[in-house]
Amino acid sequence: LPLFIFLFLALAVGMVVGSMATWVKQGRYRKLARQRGLEAENLRQAVGRAPAAPKGPALPKPTN
DSSP states (O other): OOHHHHHHHHHHHHHHHHHHHHHTTHHHHHHHHHHHHHHHHHHHHHHHHHOOOOOSSSSSSOOO
């Protein structure tokens, strides 16, 4: 086989191995993003379930 085929194969193998190493190394960030996404969704649902704000003043009128 010609030398350029070996060079292309080495390049392809290097790209695959490098991509896999990057994917494995960034796993903790994907996990953190997934957890924070779930937390954000839970907070959105909690805000949707929150009682409505009162229509009148929060405190009674002063009597003095």
